[in-house]
Amino acid sequence: MVLNYIWIGLILIAFVVGIVQATAFGQADIFNAIVNSTFDSAKSGFEISLGLTGVLSLWLGIMKIGERGGVVEGFSRVVQPFFSRIFPEVPKGHPAYGSMFMNISANMLGLDNAATPMGLKAMQQLQELNPDKQRASNAMIMFLVLNTSGLTLIPVSVMVYRAQLGAANPADVFLPILLATYFSTLVGLLSVCIAQKISLRDPVLLITITGMTVVIGGVLWGVSYLPQETLTKWSTIFASIVLLTVIVSFIIAAMVKKVNVYDAFIEGAKDGFKTAVGIIPYLIAILVAIGMFRASGAMDLLVQGFGWLFALMGINTDFVAALPTALMKPLSGSGARGMMVDAMTQYGADSFVGRLVSIMQGATDTTFYIIAVYFGYVGIRDTRYAVVCGLLADLAGIIAAIIIGYMFFH
Secondary structure, eight states: HHHHHHHHHHHHHHHHHHHHHHHOOOOOOOHHHHHHHHHHHHHHHHHHHHHHHHHHHHHHHHHHHHHHHHHHHHHHHHHHHHHHHHHHTTTOOOOHHHHHHHHHHHTTTTTTHHHHHHHHHHHHHHHOOSSTTTOOOOOOOOOOOOHHHHHHHHOHHHHHHHHHTTOGGGGHHHHHHHHHHHHHHHHHHHHHHTTTTTTOOHHHHHHHHHHHHHHHHHHHHTTTTTHHHHHHHHHHHHHHHHHHHOOOOOHHHHHHHHHHHHHHHHHHHHHHHHHHHHHHHHHHHHHHHHHHHHHTTTTHHHHHHHHHHHHHOOOOTTGGGHHHHHHTTTTTTTHHHHHHHHHHHHHHHTSHHHHHHHHHHHHHHHHHHHHHHHHHHTTTBBBTTTTHHHHHHHHHHHHHHHHHHHHHHH
C-alpha cells in the first residue's frame, strides 16, 4: 500500500512540476524529457534484470550446492542465538537463517551482485512461513530493514570509483563510511525492534550489539595505522578471498556428503532465470517513476529548497551540493552512483563534496528498490511499516555521513 502511494506520488509530482516548468519558466521541452525518461527507465529496468540473470543463476546455483552440502544449515546454527531474538517467528534451524546470514555478509563485504540472489532466496523462505501471503510478516520487515540499512565493512565499489576519478587516497573514506553505515544499521534495527516490541534488554541482543560496537571500534583502530594504498589493496583482496572461499567450501562440503555438485548447481541456476524474469515488472515500475521525478526537475528543486532552508537557519551549506546523491540513494542505486560520479567529476574526488558523496553512497542502500523488488518477488502487497523504518535508517545514515564528513574532511 505504501509503495502504491509513493509510486503515484512521484508520477504526480513529476507531472505538476513539469507543468510549472513549462508555463512559468518557458521550458517547452520538459514534457518531452519526462516522456523520454519513461522509455529510458523501462529499458534500464529490463537491462538490469537481464544483467542480473547470469548473477542470479550463478549464486542460486552456488546456494543450492551449499544447501545440499549442509553449509547453509551450519550458518543457521551459528547465527541462531541472535537471529532467533530479532526473528522470533522463524523456527529454530530453519534454512532462512542461513540465507539471511549469507545475504547480510555479502552486503557487509560490498559484494552487491552476490547479495541479491541470497536476499531473494531468504524472502522466498520467509514467505513460506508467512500466514498472510499478501501482507509482510514481522520477520520480512526486520530482514528488509537490515538489508536496506546497508551495513558495509569493505566499500570496495566506492573506493574503485574514487580511484578511477583520480583520488590521491581512494580509501580515505573507508573509516567514515564504516561509522556512517553502522549508525544507519543500528537505527534500523532499533526502530524495528521498537515497532515489533522486541525486548532490547535481552542479554543476547545487548551482548551482540555491544560486541559489534567493539569490533567496529577495533577495525577502526587497526586500519588507522595502515597506509591508504595498502588499505585499498588489501580490502579488495580480502573481499575476493572471502567470496572464493565461500564457493570452494560449498563445493567441498557437498563432495564430502557425496552430492552431485553439477546437478545441484544446475537445479539452482534454473531458479535464477525464473527469479530474474519475475522481478522485471516491479523493477521497471519503480525506475519509471524515479526517472520521471528526476527528468521533471523536481529533484533539483528539492535540493535548492534544502539549501535555502539551511542557509536561513544559519547552517553551513557546503554539504548541499552532495544532497542529490543522498536523496537519490533510497530510490535508485545506479542513479545515486551517477550523482556521486557527477559530483566527484565537477568538484574533484578529493574535495569536501567529492568525499562526502562517497560516504553517502556507502552509508545506506537503495530502500525503495530493495523493497519493491524483494516484496514484489514474493507477492507482498501490504508492506506495513517497512518503508518508514527503512527511511529512518537512511536518514540516520545520511545525517551521520554529513556530521562525520565535516569531522574528517572539512
